[in-house]
Amino acid sequence: MPTNNSPQEIWDALKQAKNPICFLDGRLDFDSVCSALIVKELLSMEGVELPLYWHSFYVADYKKYFEVDKITPNVDPTQFDFTDYDLLLFLDCGDAHHLAPQGNFVIPSHIKTVNIDHHTGNPFYGDLNYVLYRGSNTSVLYNFFLELDLTLSPKLLKYIAMSLLTDTGFLKYDTVTSDDFRLIATLVDSGISIFDIIYELSFFLTPDAFRLNKLILNNMRVEKEGRFVYTTITQDELAKYNIDEYNVKGGSPSDYLRRYEGMRFAFSITERNANKGLYSVSFRSSEKTYDVEKLAKSLGGGGHTSAAGVKIVDPVGLDSVINTVLSAIYMLDADKSS
């Protein structure tokens, strides 16, 4: 692992920059929002203004919990003019190209970059780097500000708890470290109710989510021989059953189906744009060692070993997309009976 710069060195660079800027990672989640708001608030206490941008718009969920009005939405980093800025801060971004959702962001040559992250694959792409393999990027930031002797307000400590819990599937993923558990204990000692956060964020599903789950199960196919399960969702069905996807918290339909006991993996095909024949396919592994990334890659996509996906354009329609995906699975997956 390459060596990190010290928090002091990075903090000095942020404070001394004339015009620093931060774009949130292309794939927005609690961790990237909280990371950005935490750094912005602590920098503003030092008299430094850090503008925050994101390429898309917000889902209702974020407005409910965070001061998202501090983030300017709908600004595409690949089209943005960075001329007047001298420092670009990356937070929770394992790959600089991912600042744009299409993965095509290129760092402008004149700008200094700071990379604070928690992804194991991070190649230390910044001029200054602070990467720790923790459950969330905010867990890394906690460490960062602890070393700087800076105090975080109760509001920011709650942000850390919310993002650490959501980024680790409520401490269920194998990314969780003993440092994360110690941080949770520290947060509890600071008066943060972990139970209240888990209760609010994980105990309930919206009515839209219930209607979507019904549709997921209606369209579910179980391939007993190959031991996988899949489902399909079309825009017509979403309209027919009055399902607003932005009112559905959490991941893709495959996250739900991966829990089918005895299967090796699950996938879902969601029609994104009927006119363009655009579909998104997402794969999730059920068995710990089953690699779905190789399936996504064989179709031109990518991701992680246990969660991967691909976008497919097929004007013929859904049945054709299903055939494409099944063919790829059987091609790569000769050992169906394993």
Ligand SMILES: [Mn+2]
């Ligand atoms: Mn993260």
